[in-house]
Amino acid sequence: IVPVAGFSPQGAYGVQDSLRSGFTSVKNELLPSHPLELSEKNFQLNQDKMNFSTLRNIQGLHAPLKLQMEYRAARQVIQRLPFLQSSNLALDTLRNSDESIGFEDVLNDPAHSEVMGEPHMMVEYKLGLL
């Protein structure tokens, strides 16, 4: 589950990383957030959880296990380095989202993103070294 900002800060040992994220202040963390923000961040995860548990109830434990292994292969193994764009074709095919269009295909396309992350930092973050 993707955490809410402020409740589990990004530094090592769970302490706020002042160098990268600035000073903490309670007022900053009490900013109004959109009612949909949390539900949208976790939407895909929740859908997957629901589908896997239904699959487990119908077909037994082996079905979600095998599928999750394939998901993991598509997402982590056959994936590019974090700062490069990838089309996620394998993941889309597994999820059957290659045959439907939603707002995530139209809005905020990462291929047209205006900001770019620093490659070294992104790889370090992914590997957990940051």
Added chain:
Amino acid sequence: MALSNIFETPTPGFNFDNTARNAALEGLFDRGKAPKAMKTGTTIAGVVFKDGVVLGADTRATSGEVVADKMCAKIHYISPNIYCCGAGTAADTEKTTDLLSSNLAIYSLNSGRNPRVIMAVNILQDMLYRYHGQIGANLILGGVDCTGNHLYTVGPYGSVNKVPYLSMGSGDLAALGILEDGFKPDLELEPAKELVRAAIKAGIMSDLGSGNNIDICVITKQGVDYIRPYQESQYKDIRKIKYKYRQGTTPVLTEKVVPLKLEVVQETVQKMETA
């Protein structure tokens, strides 16, 4: 430019970064006169008749208290046999119906079948419920498919109703009165068109958010007849003079011609192969 505070690529989809900014801005406008999204304060209506479905809509789009569009098209194409009227926020209805139409087109190409109205309703319901009513789209879906003639309404939270006649929008109560009075099961084409026209007319007359012309869309098994406009508003103003200035309105006082001095800096000849 590579920013060092970005750790992951941005997720596609809606971006909620501006909510804090909007909350701060709301206090700055005096007495809450923040700019409003363009709504289609509307009258839309639909009637199922013997051979199909008739959908009707007015053509006014308002933005606050100003008419933003006098000839707005509120009947959207979903598939060759399904059309959808949209009330609510104009951009939301447009985008949602566009996405719905694309999804149905992909599905029908994949499976080789004509899309059914119930499929459109299900896709819409899932999409709108996911966003918990933040997408302000009140839609009337009407279409003819292999199972018959259908008319559905989908609310912004994903509620669905299947009805033989229906109206939505800010003028829906006025239109509903006419529909309740005149509806009979298995109407013929002309009485059905007349009924929808009268219903939209009542909505236009009694509601400030609806107005201008009336569009009618008749969907039958043979095809679709999209009549736009079906009836023009009698209050339409005609421009009496042309607003273009004719040639010679501005007198020329002086004229000065300065030839540009060009000099050849470099000349290269590249032979083209015309064999």
